[in-house]
Amino acid sequence: MTHPLTRRDFLKGTTVVFLGASLGAGQDAPAAKKTRVVLVRHRDVLDDNSAIHPDILQGMLDEAVTRLVDESDPVKAFGKLVKPGETVGIKTNVWPYLPTPHDLEAAIKRRLIDAGIAEDRIGLDDRTVATNPLFVQATSLINARPLRTNYLAGMSGCIKNYIMFAPSPEALHPDSCADLGSVFKLPIVKDKTRLNILCALTPQFHGRGPHHFSRRFVWSYKGLIVGRDPVAVDTIGLRLTMAKRREVLGPDQELPPVPKHIRLADTRHGIGTSDINAIELVKLGWDEDILV
Amino acid sequence: MDELGRSIPKAIGGWQAAGEDRIYDRKTLYDYMDGGAEVYLAFDLRQVWTRKYASPGKGEIALDVFDMGSPEEAYGILSCDRQDPPAGIGQDSTYGFGLLRIRQGRYFVSVMAADEGESSGRAVLEIGRAVVRALGPPGPEPDMVGFLPREALRPDRTSYFHADVSLNNRHFLASENILGLDRTTDCIFAEYDTDSGQPALLLLVRYPGAERATAARRSFLSAYAPESDPEGLAPTKNNAWVLAVLRDRYLLVVLESPSPDRARRLAASVAIPAK
Numbered sequence: 001m002t003h004p005l006t007r008r009d010f011l012k013g014t015t016v017v018f019l020g021a022s023l024g025a026g027q028d029a030p031a032a033k034k035t036r037v038v039l040v041r042h043r044d045v046l047d048d049n050s051a052i053h054p055d056i057l058q059g060m061l062d063e064a065v066t067r068l069v070d071e072s073d074p075v076k077a078f079g080k081l082v083k084p085g086e087t088v089g090i091k092t093n094v095w096p097y098l099p100t101p102h103d104l105e106a107a108i109k110r111r112l113i114d115a116g117i118a119e120d121r122i123g124l125d126d127r128t129v130a131t132n133p134l135f136v137q138a139t140s141l142i143n144a145r146p147l148r149t150n151y152l153a154g155m156s157g158c159i160k161n162y163i164m165f166a167p168s169p170e171a172l173h174p175d176s177c178a179d180l181g182s183v184f185k186l187p188i189v190k191d192k193t194r195l196n197i198l199c200a201l202t203p204q205f206h207g208r209g210p211h212h213f214s215r216r217f218v219w220s221y222k223g224l225i226v227g228r229d230p231v232a233v234d235t236i237g238l239r240l241t242m243a244k245r246r247e248v249l250g251p252d253q254e255l256p257p258v259p260k261h262i263r264l265a266d267t268r269h270g271i272g273t274s275d276i277n278a279i280e281l282v283k284l285g286w287d288e289d290i291l292v
Numbered sequence: 293m294d295e296l297g298r299s300i301p302k303a304i305g306g307w308q309a310a311g312e313d314r315i316y317d318r319k320t321l322y323d324y325m326d327g328g329a330e331v332y333l334a335f336d337l338r339q340v341w342t343r344k345y346a347s348p349g350k351g352e353i354a355l356d357v358f359d360m361g362s363p364e365e366a367y368g369i370l371s372c373d374r375q376d377p378p379a380g381i382g383q384d385s386t387y388g389f390g391l392l393r394i395r396q397g398r399y400f401v402s403v404m405a406a407d408e409g410e411s412s413g414r415a416v417l418e419i420g421r422a423v424v425r426a427l428g429p430p431g432p433e434p435d436m437v438g439f440l441p442r443e444a445l446r447p448d449r450t451s452y453f454h455a456d457v458s459l460n461n462r463h464f465l466a467s468e469n470i471l472g473l474d475r476t477t478d479c480i481f482a483e484y485d486t487d488s489g490q491p492a493l494l495l496l497v498r499y500p501g502a503e504r505a506t507a508a509r510r511s512f513l514s515a516y517a518p519e520s521d522p523e524g525l526a527p528t529k530n531n532a533w534v535l536a537v538l539r540d541r542y543l544l545v546v547l548e549s550p551s552p553d554r555a556r557r558l559a560a561s562v563a564i565p566a567k
Contacts (some may be wrong), residue, residue, distance in 0.1 A: 004468035150327040208401045212328045257460035
């Protein structure tokens with residue numbers, strides 16, 4: 001056993017094993033060799049009933065992806081991620097209480113088509129991706145899901161979203177889902193993920209009951225966290241989750257138990273970076289109550 | 293569990309059963325509970341019977357009846373997530389923000405409205421009352437609850453469980469399973485009032501044998517309080533103390549104690565029966 005992180009370490013502030021060093025350091029240091037993650041927010045993307053304005057959401061996605069790949073035009077930006085003739089799978093999430101919004105799926109699909117992907121070569125699936133022909137044949141994947149907490153893994157983000165690619169998802173549950181990062185090394189997935197979109201329009205920062213859901217623990221953050229590295233994207237997602245938990249639940253409950261899989265996806269499986277100092281976080285749009 | 297479905301009304305307070313009732317067991321629970329299954333599998337769950345109720349324009353209510361195998365296990369699953377006030381339904385229950393949680397005998401019941409409103413809240417409570425009528429008599433608490441000293445014990449804050457997933461959701465202790473908890477261990481977590489206003493915490497673990505208890509104490513102190521003295525006592529933060537002591541196959545851990553003496557007295561007052 002490696003030295004475990006204990007509650008005492010956490011209260012002493014030595015949470016670098018989960019979060020790296022201060023985010024401020026990460027932003028101030030030169031951007032070279034860093035993994036870019038874009039956080040884009042828009043005040044008006046949701047109405048008072050949390051209904052999505054599709055055009056604004058499309059604009060947010062476009063803004064994030066153009067900035068991510070340093071391209072001015074969204075179609076050209078997607079053209080840097082996928083090529084005409086490819087088969088592309090959009091790994092979505094159908095969890096009934098907080099699914100990937102259909103408007104986000106549609107926005108992704110629209111830009112894939114604009115970039116030259118035939119509509120009938122675009123897969124959209126969650127539970128059956130491991131056997132879905134469009135995903136089995138896919139040469140590129142787009143990973144899109146909402147940000148929420150999870151009883152077992154601490155946080156459900158882009159890393160956990162790929163669990164349905166595993167031959168036995170339950171086999172990844174031990175030790176707080178420590179080895180979720182291993183899924184990204186399966187042949188059906190390896191080196192295929194072009195974009196990770198952690199939907200933070202209405203993230204969930206805590207859970208209750210058998211289904212780990214209550215509307216009181218969901219808030220209108222109105223953001224998307226976008227990057228090419230799922231570990232870096234989830235690292236920012238975890239930081240946002242913790243900030244909200246600290247604000248609402250108090251410092252003792254800041255850390256959802258126990259999101260070790262994010263760090264281990266980096267240190268054990270090498271699929272991305274969880275070191276906050278190696279992440280360039282680009283913030284676009286509305287910055288009120290941004291928390292990270 | 294099929295019988296149960298027939299004895300619970302399909303129309304309650306303007307809400308109608310929607311779709312088919314379903315039953316899941318330990319192998320199929322993952323198909324139903326995304327992210328929460330392990331919490332239930334850490335107990336002796338046998339089956340869960342589920343039904344959805346719907347009302348036009350008011351959303352959906354999920355009714356889940358868990359056969360936990362014994363009243364003690366039903367106590368456990370309810371006790372690990374107590375955040376709401378009592379609901380006065382069944383043997384014990386809590387309700388808040390559209391979530392009703394009940395234990396009755398060996399059953400644990402969850403009734404949840406995803407979109408909380410006045411109408412759905414009333415329906416949730418009504419469904420809960422109807423379910424309890426179908427569940428049979430009450431059952432006993434875990435024996436270890438009776439070991440706890442009552443003086444200064446915070447009511448409704450005592451939890452019973454087996455595995456580290458439950459401990460970490462109740463009170464995050466460590467990123468690894470430093471106490472060696474699993475389905476063969478029985479645990480009680482309790483809170484005690486202190487003069488400081490912050491509760492002292494007591495974790496009582498019963499292992500299958502004394503050897504495992506000894507190994508767990510060693511592991512715990514090494515990871516959590518490496519500076520502890522031979523008694524198993526160490527200062528932590530803000531003048532708080534941690535203590536880990538053994539009594540045969542029981543490990544007693546006191547956390548956040550305001551003083552060494554308070555920690556010793558709390559541990560000593562646990563009424564573990566003689567062998």
